[in-house]
Amino acid sequence: xxxxxxxxxxxxxxxxxxxxxxxxxxxxxxxxxxxxxxxxxxxxxxxxxxxxxxxxxxxxxxxxxxxxxxxxxxxxxxxxxxxxxxxxxxxxxxxxxxxxxxxxxxxxxxxxxxxxxxxxxxxxxxxxxxxxxxxxxxxxxxxxxxxxxxxxxxxxxxxxxxxxxxxxxxxxxxxxxxxxxxxxxxxxxxxxxxxxxxxxxxxxxxxxxxxxxxxxxxxxxxxxxxxxxxxxxxxxxxxxxxxxxxxxxxxxxxxxxxxxxxxxxxxxxxxxxxxxxxxxxxxxxxxxxxxxxxxxxxxxxxxxxxxxxxxxxxxxxxxxxxxxxxxxxxxxxxxxxxxxxxxxxxxxxxxxxxxxxxxxxxxxxxxxxxxxxxxxxxxxxxxxxxxxxxxxxxxxxxxxxxxxxxxxxx
Amino acid sequence: xxxxxxxxxxxxxxxxxxxxxxxxxxxxxxxxxxxxxxxxxxxxxxxxxxxxxxxxxxxxxxxxxxxxxxxxxxxxxxxxxxxxxxxxxxxxxxxxxxxxxxxxxxxxxxxxxxxxxxxxxxxxxxxxxxxxxxxxxxxxxxxxxxxxxxxxxxxxxxxxxxxxxxxxxxxxxxxxxxxxxxxxxxxxxxxxxxxxxxxxxxxxxxxxxxxxxxxxxxxxxxxxxxxxxxxxxxxxxxxxxxxxxxxxxxxxxxxxxxxxxxxxxxxxxxxxxxxxxxxxxxxxxxxxxxxxxxxxxxxxxxxxxxxxxxxxxxxxxxxxxxxxxxxxxxxxxxxxxxxxxxxxxxxxxxxxxxxxxxxxxxxxxxxxxxxxxxxxxxxxxxxxxxxxxxxxxxxxxxxxxxxxxxxxxxxxxxxxxxxxxxxxxxxxxxxxxxxxxxxxxxxxxxxxxxxxxxxxxxxxxxxxxxxxxxxxxxxxxxxxxxxxxxxxxxxx
Numbered sequence: 001x002x003x004x005x006x007x008x009x010x011x012x013x014x015x016x017x018x019x020x021x022x023x024x025x026x027x028x029x030x031x032x033x034x035x036x037x038x039x040x041x042x043x044x045x046x047x048x049x050x051x052x053x054x055x056x057x058x059x060x061x062x063x064x065x066x067x068x069x070x071x072x073x074x075x076x077x078x079x080x081x082x083x084x085x086x087x088x089x090x091x092x093x094x095x096x097x098x099x100x101x102x103x104x105x106x107x108x109x110x111x112x113x114x115x116x117x118x119x120x121x122x123x124x125x126x127x128x129x130x131x132x133x134x135x136x137x138x139x140x141x142x143x144x145x146x147x148x149x150x151x152x153x154x155x156x157x158x159x160x161x162x163x164x165x166x167x168x169x170x171x172x173x174x175x176x177x178x179x180x181x182x183x184x185x186x187x188x189x190x191x192x193x194x195x196x197x198x199x200x201x202x203x204x205x206x207x208x209x210x211x212x213x214x215x216x217x218x219x220x221x222x223x224x225x226x227x228x229x230x231x232x233x234x235x236x237x238x239x240x241x242x243x244x245x246x247x248x249x250x251x252x253x254x255x256x257x258x259x260x261x262x263x264x265x266x267x268x269x270x271x272x273x274x275x276x277x278x279x280x281x282x283x284x285x286x287x288x289x290x291x292x293x294x295x296x297x298x299x300x301x302x303x304x305x306x307x308x309x310x311x312x313x314x315x316x317x318x319x320x321x322x323x324x325x326x327x328x329x330x331x332x333x334x335x336x337x338x339x340x341x342x343x344x345x346x347x348x349x350x351x352x353x354x355x356x357x358x359x360x361x362x363x364x365x366x367x368x369x370x371x372x373x374x375x376x377x378x379x380x381x382x383x384x385x386x387x388x389x390x391x392x393x394x395x396x397x398x399x400x401x402x403x404x405x406x407x408x409x410x
Numbered sequence: 411x412x413x414x415x416x417x418x419x420x421x422x423x424x425x426x427x428x429x430x431x432x433x434x435x436x437x438x439x440x441x442x443x444x445x446x447x448x449x450x451x452x453x454x455x456x457x458x459x460x461x462x463x464x465x466x467x468x469x470x471x472x473x474x475x476x477x478x479x480x481x482x483x484x485x486x487x488x489x490x491x492x493x494x495x496x497x498x499x500x501x502x503x504x505x506x507x508x509x510x511x512x513x514x515x516x517x518x519x520x521x522x523x524x525x526x527x528x529x530x531x532x533x534x535x536x537x538x539x540x541x542x543x544x545x546x547x548x549x550x551x552x553x554x555x556x557x558x559x560x561x562x563x564x565x566x567x568x569x570x571x572x573x574x575x576x577x578x579x580x581x582x583x584x585x586x587x588x589x590x591x592x593x594x595x596x597x598x599x600x601x602x603x604x605x606x607x608x609x610x611x612x613x614x615x616x617x618x619x620x621x622x623x624x625x626x627x628x629x630x631x632x633x634x635x636x637x638x639x640x641x642x643x644x645x646x647x648x649x650x651x652x653x654x655x656x657x658x659x660x661x662x663x664x665x666x667x668x669x670x671x672x673x674x675x676x677x678x679x680x681x682x683x684x685x686x687x688x689x690x691x692x693x694x695x696x697x698x699x700x701x702x703x704x705x706x707x708x709x710x711x712x713x714x715x716x717x718x719x720x721x722x723x724x725x726x727x728x729x730x731x732x733x734x735x736x737x738x739x740x741x742x743x744x745x746x747x748x749x750x751x752x753x754x755x756x757x758x759x760x761x762x763x764x765x766x767x768x769x770x771x772x773x774x775x776x777x778x779x780x781x782x783x784x785x786x787x788x789x790x791x792x793x794x795x796x797x798x799x800x801x802x803x804x805x806x807x808x809x810x811x812x813x814x815x816x817x818x819x820x821x822x823x824x825x826x827x828x829x830x831x832x833x834x835x836x837x838x839x840x841x842x843x844x845x846x847x848x849x850x851x852x853x854x855x856x857x858x859x860x861x862x863x864x865x866x867x868x869x870x871x872x873x874x875x876x877x878x879x880x881x882x883x884x885x886x887x888x889x890x891x892x893x894x895x896x897x898x899x900x901x902x
Contacts (some may be wrong), residue, residue, distance in 0.1 A: 080425070083523075130744050137742070177425040185779075192731060200742075211743035213676035213735045258521075269654060273678040280666040281673045385672065399425040 004405050005246045007086075007394055012244055018389030021266045025271055025382030029158025032375025036368045044368070048350070052112035053371040057348045058376040059105055060202055061226075061341050062152075064219070065380070066098030068227025070158050071220075074191060077161075077177075077184035082403035083255055086247050089165065089235050089395050090388070093349050094227065096162035097384030099154040105376065106151045110144045116357035117143075119208040130209050138208055143201050150198045157187050162387060165395050172397035197221055203344075206351040210289040220346075222340050225263035229231045229336035232256050236330035244393050251408050260336065264317065267343075268310040292350045297364045301346045309339040341373065413605045420653040420685045421785055431526050432865050434708035441709065441865070445604075445856045446611055454851065457703065458469035468840025475834040476551060484554050486830045493813040493825035498552040499663075500805040504688070505545035505842075506586060506660055507681075507801060510653060511689025512538025513593050516600065517649035520642075526717055526861040532604075533700070533702055534693045535597040536815050536853070540690070540845040542590045545836045549582070572711045578662035589652050596645045602628050603638065604854035654678075656767045658687040664808060671812035674739065680732035684801060687725035687771065690718050691797030696846065698791045700855070709856050712785055719778040719790055722797060726775030729804075733768065747817055755811045759824060770800020 014021070024165075040051040069091040076084045114120045119131055119138040136142060161180065168176040196216030204215045212218075232253065239245050278286045293302050313336055322328045349364060395401060420429040420660055432441065489496040512535035519527040550559045562583045564573055573580045606628035609621035628634060661681035664672040694715070701710040740748040755764045774796045777783045784790065815822045849855070862868055 052754070079522075082428075133744055134742060174425045178423055181425075189727065196731075196735070209744075211739050213674045213739045214679070214733075215675075216735070217676065217679055265651070269658070270679065273658065274675045277662070277665045277673070277675050282666045283668055283673070286745070342421075403428075 007247045012394050014389045018385045021385035022382045025378045028102045028378025029375050032371050036371035050366050050368050053352045054113035054372040060344050062376050062380045063102050064223040065227050066095050068223035069094035073161050074184040074188050078181045082400045083407040085398045085401045085404035093388040094163040094384050095158035097387040098380050099158040101383040102151045103155050145152045150194045166391040169396045174399045203347050211293040218270050221267040226340040228260045229333040232333035236326050253326045253329050254323045254409050257329050261317040264313045298350045420711050433711050436708050438862050445858050465840050465843035469844045472837025488827040488831050494825045497831040498548040500809050502545050502548035503805045504802045505541045507685035508683035508692045509538040509541035511693045513653050514650050517646040520646045527862040532857040536849045538869040540842050544842050580660045585656045589656045604858040607888050657681040669812050670747040683725045683728035688801035690721050691794045694794035716784045719784040723775045723778040730772035760811045761802050767803040767807050770796040
């Protein structure tokens, strides 16, 4: 154990940095979204079809980071973790920021459902025998209601966790920690079910004929990995800006690195399980989805994922050294966030243009995808900065903060 | 200082300090004597003999059944078309699953710094190895002509005959044998310092020599400890993927097929969660009577039991999640065969097996939401029996219901086990309990050296060198802060 760092002498507030981030985030958000709209209208002229798909992709991306942060916060409470207290507020901020934003972002998505999902098309609904038995489940009303319910539940959980934790900064009441622990247990159950069905509704039903029981776990693995990678980046960034510059130590980065590494492997395990079992059984109703991703241009994205999402970070993070270099770990964090985005791109975009509205395939990539990443990403930065600005960056009076401050990897 | 009421209870929750993991005011010497005392009892307890004789009797039954099987042929079992995989596979998967808790506790919980694992890891690992031994038996005798069992391995031979590398059954051979090897190594290596303790305390020459050989000259020097701890960390890192891989590969045996109810992508993580669930069920089944009988309640404390209950609740619910996903996707996917299989499981001729499975694995663990239940050893023990039962039936449901009614109604059937099936299963418990009782009698049942490292005394020793005692950080924080009445950070 190391000497305790006096956290009270540290700069633990974002202050004007937060305000600046909010402004910049909003500017990026408006510019990115505006440029995407303009590009759709003036250049692509496809009645916002690609815009809708890019929006779904980036919505799934932004929300996944919030969900991962929510998951990690819940797990830290349930396991009564000590090491992570000093970085937990960052997770709480990401979860509360992005998931409350999701409540707003889901509304345009509801309007885009007819452009995204072929099951929403009245003609298809009438003619497709494979949809006949689930028309009630996959109907505009049912899916919209579920999507709204998911984001409301997520936002409520994330806000409650954030608020309760912030309230402890004031009162220092250890009972709040116990309350957080107790409620986190059942919240994890709610989390598991909502994330699973959200991933089914948002992503799996893009090809409403296809199904995979592991799909929810696959999306979850990306959430957990992406948010841990984001935590490495965020911690590094706030420290570079002179916030909590001593309290977060190499030891915390080391643990973040270990969890990131663990979830690189977990993602690969889940991805392999899904792929291998479908490949092996070779049933047409399942392979169709995979074959699409094994043909050009998607095969290249698939290969990028195998190497870039697994082998490179696996080898890169295997050793102790990179995990204990905050800058290196943060660089891996940025890299893994990019990979996570590509992973979602790989889930969404091969389905683009297969049905409806002229059934035009491709192009496989559009500038709109990136413009909306900037747009929704910008809004997310503003939302997270807003949450982080409202309170200290560290749960200052969490009873386990001293344990976190003195934490050392044996 | 702990009051008397706290001496045997560490369930009280105060986030300002970590609960003690060793109770009763025990010191290092007390840990050594209570753990060594189990094997050093001058007279073997009568209860042990009774349990041992029953177990050996059942082991004898196993032997007799195997002789009958091998001399007669697999026709003595209930296995037949369409249910060609009957009890042997069910038992194999059941036992392999049980063998998951040990390595999870020793490796995964070690990497997650769960210090409470130290009191239970040794016995759980022993249980793991014995369970894997029971598991390994079934595929070996299931192949029919056991004298060709070595064909399972890719051995170069004059016939140029190789096993099918694309078959998950072959992957199983590798996965399970690797697992058996690594977990045995892990178990034995972790035991070396404790074996040396037993050697040093031995009163008879025979014990001295026996423990001396297995202690491999352990002297407890700094250099020994340094290497020991490095090796432990490395083995933990190697064993962690094995916890996931073994049961994933076992699940592939089923999931690569196209049989409804077997082919589903969630099988690998679902099987792993189920394996951990069943493993912890068995750990509780064994450990609760042991701690009582050998008076180890101060080492395997109420908190240990509570933590294990929570793991049962978590993993049981993961299993429940998988059941729900399977059922949901069977409907959502629109495959008539798949949907029929699941309806058939729940309402068909094997509805009772499905009912046992679902209620034991999903509903029973939900009682652990209540702390009162978690702190009652008897209730926990009974629940753990249900977990064992439920997990056996889960494998029965998977294997038998899917095979008995697949695509062609003309080839449907109903599987009934023969008396040989049932006695072989019972006999495998004989093998398991015989080995476990021998372990209890001759080996250190708790990892003494590791337990000592999480006791306050070890940390007080560190404190003298200017470090903080484990789990109590608050002395350094000003008193008013501890009470929560200090200035808020905004004012400060």
